[in-house]
Amino acid sequence: MLETIPKTGSAIGIALLALGDRWTLLILQRAFVLHTRRFGDWSAQLGLSESTLAARLRDLVAADLMERAPYDDNGRTRDAYLLTPRALELSNLLLAIWGWEQASVPGLEDAPVLIHDTCGQDALPLLGCGSCGLAPVTARETSAERGAEAEFARINMPRLHRRAKHSTTPVDALSYYPETMEILGDRWSTAILAASFLGVRRFTDFKAELGISPSILSDRMRRFVAAGVLQTPTSAGEYRLTAKGMNFFPVFAILVDWAQRWYSSDSAHELTIWHTSCGAQLRPVLLCSRCGTDLERTKVHFELPAVTAP
Ligand SMILES: [Zn+2]
Ligand SMILES: [Zn+2]
Structure with missing residues (x-):
């Protein structure tokens, strides 16, 4: 469990600690899409x-992603949980995840x-460059x-959570797909994918880069290959992203941008993504595939299929 937010280390590593958990992602998603506020x-x-939910909400408050707001429940005071400004900016991240699922x-x-x-x-989110508009x-x-x-993405993860079993997360129209959870529902997996986008290819380099144990690394690599996100390793032992893996880039770019804006780190620790077409730093924005304008958080909603109770 996330007991304290580390004050040092990479912003992305800190963000992964705060977000890279299946239940945390689902709790945030329901807060965005269904405006869920209450336990x-x-x-x-x-x-x-109840104990898992209470622990995740506690972590979200500790990470300054949720804040408690007392309300009166028939004479008893209870806490509702509201998204903080930092969390509200995750709207684009969740939209990008949804977009990847639709495409992949x-x-x-x-x-x-x-x-x-x-x-x-009805729209698909397109990753755009905030500098040149492309x-x-x-x-x-x-x-x-x-x-x-x-x-x-080096993360200090002492005794961190065991992987949740797939069957423990709900299956309904809103829930993320197993592929998504394979990548984002686990901090190590997200870190491995981030390393792939930065050009890390070899098993030993992943190990050195991430400070990850060989057994965890080989387990995650096997899962990524099975999910079609990484290609089967070449004869030289290199793991490369598939097209499906490459399509995850908007999520990665938005995560990096968000992490570095909200979890301060000095420039020596920063990661800069450049948009080579225009030469400026990539400021990721999400644009509507239909009209081309910004998919602002307050200007989008999801229409749900007729949902049968899970
Ligand atoms: Zn650009
Ligand atoms: Zn539009």
Whole structure:
């Protein structure tokens, strides 16, 4: 469990500690999409145990992603949980995850539909460059530059959580797909994928870069290959991203941007992503695939399929 937010280390590592957990992602997602604020509502929506939910909410408060707001419940004071400004900016991250699922995971007929209220159409989020306005921006049109001491994703994870079993997370139209959880629901997995985007290819380099144990690393590599995110290793032992893995770039770019804006780190530890087409630093924005304007948090909503109770 996340007991304290580390004051040092890479911003991305700190952000992964705060976010890289299946339940945490689902709790945040329900808060965004369904405006869930109360303990009992998350409990009913997600079906997780009270102790797990209480622990995750405590972590979210400690990470300054949620704040408690007391309310009166028939004479008893209870806490609601509101997204903080820092968490509200995760809206783009969640939209990018949804967009990746739409593009990369087959068989989503009953997936929620994203409506852009500005133009009134169903939309897909496109990663755009805030500097030059171009969209979509792909990983190939960017380059990453690391500060001299950038251990971008090294995470101190003493006795961190065991992996949750897939079957413990709910399956309904809103929930993330197993592929998504494979990448984002586990801090090591996200760190490995981040390293891949930075050009790390060899098993030994992942190990050295991330300070990860060989057994955890080989387990995650095997899962990534099975999920079609990494190619089977070449004869030279190199792991490369598949097209599906490359399509995850918007999520990565938004995560890096958010982490470095909210978890201060000095420039020696920073990671800069450049948009090579225009030469400026990539300031990731999400644009509507229909009208091309910004998918602002307050200008989008999801239309859910007719949901049968899970
Ligand atoms: Zn640009
Ligand atoms: Zn639009």
